[in-house]
Amino acid sequence: MTFSSTRDTATMGHSSAVAAMRKAREQVTHTFEATPSAGAVAEVLDDICQVWHDMDQAKLHILMRLAHIHSTGNLLEVGGQRTLAGWITQALGTSPAEARSLACLADSLFHERLPETRQALDSGLLSLGEATATAKAVEAATKTRDETEFPDPDAFRQLMDSGMMAVKADNPALSASQLARLGRRISVQLHPTLVEDEHRRAHRNRRLDVLRSFEGSFYLQASGPEVDAELLEKAVAAFTKPLNPTGPRQSKAERSYDAFMKLIRSALGHQNCTKPPGPLAMINVTVPLDVYTGQRATVPKGDGDGAATQDGMLLAMEAVRALSPGSVLRRVITDPATGKPLDVGRGMRNAPEQIRTVAHHGRTTCAWPQGCDVPISGTEADHVTSYSRGGRTSAENIQPLCSTHNRLKWRRENNPHRATWKGRPAHRRPDPPPQPEPPPPRE
Structure with a gap:
């Protein structure tokens, strides 16, 4: 069997790449087959x-x-x-x-x-x-x-x-x-007008469909503005029962479905109710005062200020103003020159809502240094320097941590000698310099 030189070169190049990858795979597999000791896990x-x-x-x-x-x-x-x-x-x-x-x-x-x-x-x-x-x-x-x-x-x-x-x-x-x-x-x-334009377009195209199947079940499909998704999530969460460890095992999706149906039955039972409704679910939205009052019609280019939920979802001002009549407005003031935050000293361990609002401003997820995508609405207020170690309850010493990382931080503080992983380096280690070629043999 014979091959042309072009075909032979291509085949050889392909084979060398496959051979190199297989050799590397074998070496990596062999290296990671051994169980590391507790002190070597970080490495x-x-x-x-x-x-x-x-x-x-x-x-x-x-x-x-x-x-x-x-x-x-x-x-x-x-x-x-x-x-x-x-x-x-x-x-x-x-x-x-x-x-x-x-x-x-x-x-x-x-x-x-x-x-x-x-x-x-x-x-x-x-x-x-x-x-x-x-x-x-x-x-x-x-x-x-x-x-x-x-x-x-x-x-x-x-x-x-x-x-x-x-x-x-x-x-x-x-x-x-x-x-x-x-x-x-x-x-x-x-x-700057993108969020407003998309909100109006999503509202124009809003729809909800209940699709029945032949198997006796149904599917619910809905689409609309993002702000309505926020309201829907909060409403379902308000009706969702906590997990009962002694009861039948239920997933979060199952409990959410039960909460949604409970919400529907509650709405049907109060459709002719003349009593004013109670306060809606708490949705924290941050928006500059001059934008909210209309002194700035849009957010200037390069300006990071705008209407956003605590989890970082951008909202149209039209939607924010629609929520305002039934909302509680809070004013949070920080010094633009020094950025000095609120501080209640050590007289109180649990951070009040005003301090959490300032401390969490600008964050949308858990503040774990190695990265975490848990949204800020699912986090806890943690003292950067622990309260038990003299930390103050101030906005500069409060950070949002999810429950997993809050407990992990406490365990690490109480076991400071255990080696821990410091996180992915910002830049990879430089490749080693190539080895010099050996000198030609002497004749």
């Missing part, structure tokens, strides 16, 4: 981060090669798929959603639309998953940009790219989901 976690980064780099170069093949038209002719996402789905076995995200990243990097994202990837500041979230956020913002203000889509992409990577550099613990929300916030700063 193992660091090694896993580094290996995962190297795997990301390998996948990145594979994606770039796929983007090049797609640009030449050979993906369809040879690979049999018209789109890069389609080929990734069929050939690599990913979900369609993941394939679309990877294809979006590959296309953006191949055409050099996100130079700072590529630089962050190469330096180790960004993982591949975080990069895909960034690319998706940038593309979503580009489609909804103000074309009068930003006629050039590539210039807008680079503006988004620069803003997101600047924030990521300041806070390396930002996760993929937080980057997606960050992209949304930056896009709104560049297009």
Whole structure:
């Protein structure tokens, strides 16, 4: 059997890549087969981060090669798929959603639309998953940009790219989901009327359908403005019973369904009630006073102030004003020069609501240093310097932590000698310098 030189070269190149990956896989598998001692777990976690980064780099170069093949038209002719996402789905076995995200990243990097994202990837500041979230956020913002203000889509992409990577550099613990929300916030700063426009469009297209099946069940489908989702979640949460450890085992979804039906029955029983309703569920919304009163019609470009829930969901001012008549308004004042927060000293351990409001301002998730995506509405007020160790109950010493990390922080404080993982490094360790070639043998 004979091969042409071109075919032989391609086959050899392919075989060497596969052989190198298999050898690396065997070495990594052998390394991680041994159970680490308790004192070595932190070091193992660091090694896993580094290996995962190297795997990301390998996948990145594979994606770039796929983007090049797609640009030449050979993906369809040879690979049999018209789109890069389609080929990734069929050939690599990913979900369609993941394939679309990877294809979006590959296309953006191949055409050099996100130079700072590529630089962050190469330096180790960004993982591949975080990069895909960034690319998706940038593309979503580009489609909804103000074309009068930003006629050039590539210039807008680079503006988004620069803003997101600047924030990521300041806070390396930002996760993929937080980057997606960050992209949304930056896009709104560049297009101040975007949230208002989307709110009106979602309200115009609102609908609710009850679909019955032949199996005796039904499906509920609804769509509308984001603020209504917030109200719906709070209403269901208000009627949801806590988990009963001694009763029948019920998932949260089952308890939420029971709460929703209880809410419906309660509404039907009070449809002719003339008594004014009680206060609605507590929804914390932060909005500058001058924007709320109409002194500023829109949020200026580059200004981070706007209407947002405590979990970071941006709201249209039209929706905020609609909620206002039945709402309780609170004023929180901080010194713009010093940023001095409220402080009640050590006379009170539990932080009052005013202090929590100031302490949590600007955060939307749990403040665990290594990253956590639990929304701030599901967190507890924790003393940065523990109250038992002399910490004051002040906004500067209060942080939101989820129950898991609040307990973990307490255990670590009471076991300070145990080695703990410090988190993913902001930048990857530099590659070792290449070994010099040995001198040629003397004749």
